[in-house]
Amino acid sequence: MRVTLSGIRFSRGDWQLRADAGFSRGTHFIAGAVGSGKSTLALIMAGLITPDEGCVQRDGIDATMLSLQFPEAHVTGATLEDEVRSWGVDPAQVLAETGLAEKAGTPPLRLSRGELKRLELACVLARESDLLILDEPLGSLDCVQKRRLCERLRDRTTGITIIFSHEQHILPAVDAIWEMRDGVLVNHGSVPQALKAWGDSAPPHIRWAIARGILPANMRMKDVREAACRTCD
Amino acid sequence: MIELEGIHHHILAIPHLSLEEGKTAVIGANGSGKTTLLELCAGMNLPHRGCILIDGAGPRSCEVGWVCEFPDRNLLFERVVDEIASPLRFNFVEESIIGERVALISEQLAISHLLGSRTHDLSGGEKALVSLATASIMNPHVLVIDEADSHLDAGAAARMYDLVDRVGAPYMLYCTQDMQRAAAADRVLFLKEGGVEAYGPPDSVFSALRDTCFYPPLWRLDQCG
Numbered sequence: 001m002r003v004t005l006s007g008i009r010f011s012r013g014d015w016q017l018r019a020d021a022g023f024s025r026g027t028h029f030i031a032g033a034v035g036s037g038k039s040t041l042a043l044i045m046a047g048l049i050t051p052d053e054g055c056v057q058r059d060g061i062d063a064t065m066l067s068l069q070f071p072e073a074h075v076t077g078a079t080l081e082d083e084v085r086s087w088g089v090d091p092a093q094v095l096a097e098t099g100l101a102e103k104a105g106t107p108p109l110r111l112s113r114g115e116l117k118r119l120e121l122a123c124v125l126a127r128e129s130d131l132l133i134l135d136e137p138l139g140s141l142d143c144v145q146k147r148r149l150c151e152r153l154r155d156r157t158t159g160i161t162i163i164f165s166h167e168q169h170i171l172p173a174v175d176a177i178w179e180m181r182d183g184v185l186v187n188h189g190s191v192p193q194a195l196k197a198w199g200d201s202a203p204p205h206i207r208w209a210i211a212r213g214i215l216p217a218n219m220r221m222k223d224v225r226e227a228a229c230r231t232c233d
Numbered sequence: 234m235i236e237l238e239g240i241h242h243h244i245l246a247i248p249h250l251s252l253e254e255g256k257t258a259v260i261g262a263n264g265s266g267k268t269t270l271l272e273l274c275a276g277m278n279l280p281h282r283g284c285i286l287i288d289g290a291g292p293r294s295c296e297v298g299w300v301c302e303f304p305d306r307n308l309l310f311e312r313v314v315d316e317i318a319s320p321l322r323f324n325f326v327e328e329s330i331i332g333e334r335v336a337l338i339s340e341q342l343a344i345s346h347l348l349g350s351r352t353h354d355l356s357g358g359e360k361a362l363v364s365l366a367t368a369s370i371m372n373p374h375v376l377v378i379d380e381a382d383s384h385l386d387a388g389a390a391a392r393m394y395d396l397v398d399r400v401g402a403p404y405m406l407y408c409t410q411d412m413q414r415a416a417a418a419d420r421v422l423f424l425k426e427g428g429v430e431a432y433g434p435p436d437s438v439f440s441a442l443r444d445t446c447f448y449p450p451l452w453r454l455d456q457c458g
Contacts, residue, residue: 013354033386034357069384113302114263114410140383142262142410143446166386169413169450203387204413208454221450228454 001025001061003131003160005185007054008044017041019054019185027153027161027172029219031201032180038164039069041180042135045162058131061160065129069136071120075108080119083108087123098122114140125152130159138167146170150220168203173218191218235274235375235404240283244427245269247283252404252432255419256397259408260447266427267408268302268379274406275299275377287375287404298368298402300378304361305352313355314348317366324371338366341399358389365393369400376402382409390414412439416449423447 001024008019017037032038043049045056046066058064068074077083081104084091095101098118100111108116117140124132138146150172153161163172177194179186179201188194192215195206202210205224209216216223235252245266252274259267272278273285276292277299287295301307310316314335321331339345344362347355355363361381368376376397382390394414397405409415421438423431431438435449442448 034384034389112264112268118263136384140263140380140410142265143412144262146410147446168387169411170446204451205454208451221453225453 001130001160002057002059003045003061003162004057004059005045005054006057008041008051008056009053010040010044010049010051012040015183017044017051017183017185019044021178021185021187023160023162025158025160026175027156027163028176028178029172029174030162030164030178030180030185031166031198032164033201034166036180037183037185038166038180039135041185042066042133042162042164045131046133061130063127063129064131064133065124065127067121067124067132067134067137069139071113071116071140072109074120074123075116078107079105080108080111081105083119084123087127089123089126094119094122094126114142114145117141118145121149125156132156132159132161133164134162135164136166137163138165138170143170169205169221171203171219171221173220173223177219192216195219234286234288236284236286237273238284238286240273240280240285242273242278242280242283243269245273245280246427247429250422250429250432252406252422253420254403256405256407256417257420257422258415258418258435259406259422259424260410260412260415261424261430265424267424269427270422270424271377271379271406271408274375292375295374296371298371298373298376298400300361300364300368300376300381302380302383304364304381305355305357307364308352308360311351311353312348313344313350313352313363316352316363317348317370320367320371334370338370342366342369342396356389358385358392361385361389361393362396365396365400369402373400373402375404375406376400378405378407380408380410382411382414412447412449413451416452 003023005019005021010017017040044051077086081091084094095104153172176190177188188197205221209224214227216227237247237250240247261267273280275297285292308316318331318335342362415421416435421435423438439448
């Protein structure tokens with residue numbers, strides 16, 4: 001199972017996106033500033049944008065799922081129950097899991113943005129997929145839901161997961177870290193060495209650890225604290 | 234003071250709350266009523282029951298600046314200079330004064346170089362700063378920022394919040410899911426299921442939240458040594 005980006009080039013005005021990369025089974029984190037091209041690359045990888053040059057090769061991948069940055073873009077149902085059903089998954093299960101069972105008859109756009117994001121992510125994750133692409137999945141979620149999502153993603157042991165995010169504090173455990181820098185996809189390598197390669201654009205707790213000569217096992221706050229406390233002892 | 238008395242509005246139920254001058258960060262879980270509260274304080278909605286007074290006046294009698302969660306969805310005009318000038322034009326202010334005020338606020342927020350740009354050509358961070366300038370040009374008594382940092386990267390969000398002080402609004406209310414940013418406010422208001430769980434200086438509010446994920450993450454590292 002592998003996704004290969006070969007000579008991808010995509011232009012919008014003066015701005016250009018470039019990507020050459022291979023993604024194997026596991027969880028890949030793609031960081032990057034707003035406007036660096038993360039969402040565009042997510043859409044290219046999902047096959048929703050055709051690049052000007054190059055191709056996306058998906059080997060051994062039957063089902064692809066994409067969670068869009070803005071949850072309202074997914075909405076097709078008139079009520080929460082309809083919405084979940086539109087994904088082909090069981091409303092009772094998803095609504096119970098998201099704590100939204102009491103609002104089953106509510107129009108989805110009446111939810112707060114964080115609640116709607118939680119609902120749409122639960123629908124995306126309820127579907128089996130070989131390639132799972134999540135564009136800013138942590139945006140708008142409160143810290144409890146961010147943590148829950150990070151744990152949920154850890155349970156996904158099959159397939160390729162690609163997380164595009166500029167989140168700085170509550171992060172999942174991942175296998176590899178990449179970064180979009182001014183439209184160019186940069187490979188920082190596998191964790192934990194990737195945490196060093198990330199440099200100045202890494203989240204503050206990672207920079208905090210690296211500056212003290214500490215290399216955490218992964219990029220979660222918990223990993224940094226464990227590594228730091230070991231050093232203290 | 235922003236005084237809230239007997240407020241019942243959708244999920245919100247606040248018997249009494251007095252918000253002091255300065256920067257107040259509003260925090261809480263998704264759906265806890267943060268945006269609903271900000272909309273009431275801004276006069277965008279009137280409470281079903283209860284009353285809000287800002288230094289003795291209703292929110293609709295006060296000048297309020299609002300930076301929404303998606304700054305780019307609120308842009309009305311093609312050119313940055315027209316966008317920033319729009320609240321003054323809607324108030325029939327003379328063009329010569331408008332020019333001065335636009336130049337001043339753009340200088341304060343370090344975006345003078347953007348005045349001739351098209352709003353659609355701006356980056357996300359630049360759009361947020363243009364929205365902040367537009368929200369600030371009427372010298373608001375209350376400046377509200379509704380989770381605009383959710384969709385900004387760390388650098389762009391930090392730039393915006395660093396510049397907010399230059400606006401000089403007596404009251405600034407912002408909601409955020411970034412507890413590090415909330416900890417930088419003068420006071421923190423923690424909402425839970427529509428009610429006020431805690432209100433006070435960041436130290437006292439967060440000390441009660443030590444065992445939760447609402448505790449500012451970098452504070453834990455400082456304590457680790």
